[in-house]
Amino acid sequence: MRIVVCVKYVPDATGDRHFAEDLTVDRDDVDGLLSELDEYAVEQALQIADEADDAEITVLTVGPEDAKDALRKALSMGADKAVHVEDDDLHGTDVMGTSLVLAKAIEKTGYDLVVCGMASTDGTMGVLPALLAERLGVPQVTLLSEVSVEDGVVKGRRDGDTASEQLEASLPAVVSVTDQSGEARYPSFKGIMAAKKKPVESLDLSDLEIEADEVGLEGAWTAVDAVVERPARTAGTIVKDEGEGGKQLAAFLAERKFI
């Protein structure tokens, strides 16, 4: 079974994230890392591979040079090889473009199962896996809190807004997993050393037969016209409870007409 895990390199959410002058995310100023939610995808891929007789895991990212760090992390967790799509013309690509590039790279790599995270920690759109399924023409089995693959069938549980559903689809398929799917393992020292020797293939747009004007800021299907930093909140009232804290808070709530 050929498993491709899509992983995104994102600015650290605990850092001071901001935008560059062209209103794209400033990726130089903040440390990047493997999106924490994609660690869950790598973990589930590893577990699915463990249960299979013969499985190979490729981790795939679309991103700048530094995005190799995300691939290394996934390789050190146990993935077998990596594919990095990198091209200057990709700067500013939106979700339609990203999904196009990923779909072509997945087709080129060959796959039976694609595993994604539930959302990136920067764009947080949560739609890329569905877009991949649409573009690849295979079933989407998304937002799973439990997943397994047996005899060419992927099964999983999707906990939705109003119901919890058991889903089933035949491979090939695109899966996305939530952070409820199971803690991701830490890379071992051995894993980190082994990762250094694992192959990382680099692809550019021409390798994928994508024209520059289909992606990037120019080719984007969406435009960001303005970015404004949220004004700092005016400092609130903070009281120390000396026996009357609950009553004082009630008075505040009453003043704001919540009671």
Place this chain on the structure above:
Amino acid sequence: MAEVLVYVDHVDGAVRKPTLELLTLARRIGEPVAVALGSGAEATAGTLAEHGATRVLTAEAPEFADYLVVPKVDALQAAYEAVSPAAVLVPSSAEGKEIAARLAVRIGSGIVTDAVDLEAGEQGPVATQSVFAASFTTRSRVSKGTPVITVKPNSAPVEAAPAAGAVEALSVSFSAQATGTKVVSRVPRESTGRPELTEAAIVVSGGRGVGGAENFAVVEALADSLGAAVGASRAAVDAGWYPHSSQVGQTGKSVSPQLYIATGISGAIQHRAGMQTSKTIVAINKDAEAPIFDLVDYGVVGDLFEVVPQLTEEIKTRKG
């Protein structure tokens, strides 16, 4: 005036509040045409008409319930082709976003997700997004194709605006992909009797500081005194004290109520991502240094087991 498709989120004919908010926004950019699918679709028409839908396109077929997402995409695409709308609006639920995204690929359009406001602009509808855990506000638009925009709950008022709301049957032919992902079983979520988390005007949340499942009774009592929904941090959910469906944050629900009360929650960035747009924020935490206090309009540094019951009593007294 141009027509705007509004995808209807409903449960057996009961329209969920975010769809009514969408109708308010849709009227700013055109005439709303609602698309309601599945069991109870026709029963939505009355409510939709009261809130401005000029037409209600409906389709019922077992495929909508038996298979994941794609049959609904097929139907929305059929509606798109029948109406040629100026924009397509979909509620930002997990499923709504997936439906919208797949439709966007099919019709060659861009997509903006999680809008918190929407206005008419010279180059088409302009969406406001609140990004990076609500630390930035952006204004975006779709620049290719027919704008497909998903909108978060609580982004607009629900306004009555009676319109014809004529029901029309939508004819849908399902694609080859429609039956790809089978829904083998479905267990509906049990109602707590409290307001729906994402729609509630007041949310009271508990975190690791609550210390145990049974202690959540303290949080629930406060919520009930205010008619509020109950939320939880991921730490409380992971500990098994409260169901995951109540998690507030990046990987849980994002809420934007009039009042958010955080008890025993430190205020990690991933939690803030889901509640920072609340209008008034209150926290009770025994650690004066907890980052949540940077966000609050009112904070009490103290033990939640002292402060919360006293607050609940006082609310009951004041309400008589």
